[in-house]
Amino acid sequence: MTDRVIRSALGLIGVVCVGVGAKFLLERSHQEVISAAIWFTFPAILSDLVLLPIAAVVGHVLTKGLAAWARLPAQVAAVLIGTLLLIAVPYLGRPGLHEDNPTLLNRNYVAGYLMYVAIIVVLAAVWALIRLTRRDRPRRAHPAGRPDRPASPAGGTPQTDR
16 A cells, blocks of 8 residues: 555545544533533643643753763653653542442552662663663774764865754
């Protein structure tokens, strides 16, 4: 199959899915449509206008004093831990726990969250140490110069595209 056929089939499937969703949406009451619109738009607005700027500022402040080799692993770990926290918040407080249904929320979600945070921190520390050891190692020169850069026309330093 060619790319054109695959793209056309996927586009057709997408249009059918939108049509089915529109049909179901039109069968709902006005209040349910408003509720669904709020449910779909509020997280995007909250994320883009509130959480992302906070994450950017916190990430900058927390990693400002770190060495360059540790900065990227710390920032990635902070984003992963924050995302995991947003996913885990509904479970950490156990708001849906009912005495008549012991199988609902039957785990220790706080311990699970802390375990995943520990795994992320350990992996980020290992990554940072790998970056540190690779930074300290002297680089071997390629016998024929740098093959990834063309020779300069005037015999000086090679020109790079920036």
